[in-house]
Amino acid sequence: MVITKMDIDSAFEGVCSLLIGLKPREKDLLRKSFTCATYKKGEIIYRDGDIPTGLVCLYKGKVKIYKEGVGGRDQIVRMAKPNGFIGYRALFADENYIASAQAIEDSIICEIEKTCLIKILKSNALLSYHILKSVATELGFSNSRTVTLTQKHIRGRLAESLMFLRDTYGLEDDDETIKVYLSREDLASLSNMTTSNAIRTLSALADEGVLELDGRRIKILDAYKLDRISNLG
Amino acid sequence: MVITKMDIDSAFEGVCSLLIGLKPREKDLLRKSFTCATYKKGEIIYRDGDIPTGLVCLYKGKVKIYKEGVGGRDQIVRMAKPNGFIGYRALFADENYIASAQAIEDSIICEIEKTCLIKILKSNALLSYHILKSVATELGFSNSRTVTLTQKHIRGRLAESLMFLRDTYGLEDDDETIKVYLSREDLASLSNMTTSNAIRTLSALADEGVLELDGRRIKILDAYKLDRISNLG
DNA sequence: GATTTTATATGCTGAAAAACATAAATAAAA
């Protein structure tokens, strides 16, 4: 993927529109510390333990954020979509990363240098407040997720993950196909189960007419039933 | 428990010391919207679904924050200790509570009225930034917790919970007894297991000489071994 | 102090899901 001058400008404007409360003078400052880079599918953007160097924004593509679990079993904690930030948690907490980020599609990644952003944050209350708000919202998701991942049964967890993916990435033009193509392994990492069980459970849902599978394409045929499966656990 | 004038003053100073970056003028404003109340052991401070009316601070006592799970099985998401805030997530996210808070000891609870605090937050960048930092740290805990609760085995989860309680509330003067006295049921809710299994696993750890049990008193005899059990899963 | 309720303890059974084993299909590389 080639990054054009237009891409950079567009990406920068996109990032700025996310930074609510940003003043023109601050925007100029950010511009100077704004960089872009491309990542091929499968490439690692940052690793657990790395030191954050800035606020990372996904301009194009899709990224998974995951933690390595006990027996090498990964757990996906978040899925990023275009015009969303990644790695901000560690940055704002002033910690090293505690998870890794990997492009699951060819992606364009932008970065605002750390010191520049922190300086603005410490002087711009409205911006800090808005970011605080979104991190607090994210914390709510995380807490809810902890409960569902621990308490729902396999079918419920997978159903919830599929709805989560649909809500995050949307549907293709047919209004049925989830607009993201994950491996069964990633789907398992997202739903806290083994790859075998993800495959098995997908097949079962396909047999029941809830889904239609075609490789990594997943069509939701019966959204109502999927929702019920998710809610019943 | 009776709240004295001295308690209120002391509580207010404690809260203010937590609010880094607070200006004297803002402190005066907060003072006017500052209230205190007592809760007996077992009393509910707020419920899932309630609307936050302010920033709640625990001055004395201990509080558990928990979500009701699928089959009525609770999941404790946080344990609060004196001089810590509770319910701030929903407040900052501008949402209703998604968990409930219950005093597990007689407690004194203070509250700063919502609009007053938000007004200050929106104009005080340093304060917002510091709160952002601590919410980001909390999000890190939550993400790590999701992985351990889903991937560690029962023994590992319980061992981790016990170390968490020790780190949160500290030890009695004997330097061995964890300074919090939870029911087996709460210990189970904290560790994502059934009460039976919490009891069973505690007994097993006592048999192995890792713990000493005396009702709800839990002594950690072999901290090194407990840590190993937690880390091995 | 007696009675009721609640909390703790322990054994047994069964369901759920992991672990393991293989095979087929697909994708990537030689």
Added chain:
DNA sequence: TTTTATTTATGTTTTTCAGCATATAAAATC
């Protein structure tokens, strides 16, 4: 192409843990 690796699929076994039953101990209430 052919070979090699990776992903997907499915069957079998084993482990873990929940569910249930029951007994005892401790607390709370009368």
